[in-house]
Amino acid sequence: MQRDRVEAILQGLRTAYPGASSRLHYRNPFELLVAAILSAQTTDDQVNRVTPALFQRYPDPAALAAAEPAVVATCIKSLGLYRMKAAHLVDAARTIVSDYGGRVPDNPDDLLRLSGVGRKVANVVLSNAFGRDVIAVDTHVFRVANRLGLARADDVGETERQLMAALPPGSRGEAHHLLIYHGREVCRARHPRCGDCILRGYCREASDEAGD
Helix, strand or coil, rough: CCCHHHHHHHHHHHHCCCCCCCCCCCCCHHHHHHHHHCCCCCCHHHHHHHHHHHHHHHHCCHHHEEEEEEEEHHCCCCCCCCCHHHHHHHHHHHHHHHHCCCCCCHHHHHHCCCCCCCCHHHHHHHHHHCCCCCCCCCCCHHHHHHHHHCCCCCHHHHHHHHHHHCCCCHHHHHHHHHHHHHHHHCCCCCHHHCCHHHHHHCCCCCCCCCCC
């Protein structure tokens, strides 16, 4: 892909969403890992409503590792799949304590060993907590990147690979947030607001009627 096209798309997104960053509330890698696991099929706002009390009760991996999943589930029962997520959280915390000295690991292979952690969650933690130049691909990133031609892929894994190749080094974490903001605000799955999109000229699916 032409570098000037990629940079033009990124610059357009920067103009539209200055200061775009994670909407999850966290203070350290452990809190981000927990919030990211909880965010599966759940909005960030919903996660942010339950995490303050959860973090107060379980402030570190050791406290969470000592908990019973059923008790943790009562703290997050307003979220979807809360029983499964509670089990993942406790199991992940126990692995962190037993295998990593109570510290969230800072490399993808070890993160992917943790219960409830797939590539998206691992890359969210690596990028936001540890400053690694990776991109997490969620449904928004997948949709927007493929519509804009930054990727041409049928699955999130291939989309991630293509974005890592297309995006300039140092921009991948920023691009993750920019693409998410655009997916939420304009380039929605249903009824995208194409008439309001500053990147319409780059889109493979732009429609005159979309968003009416």
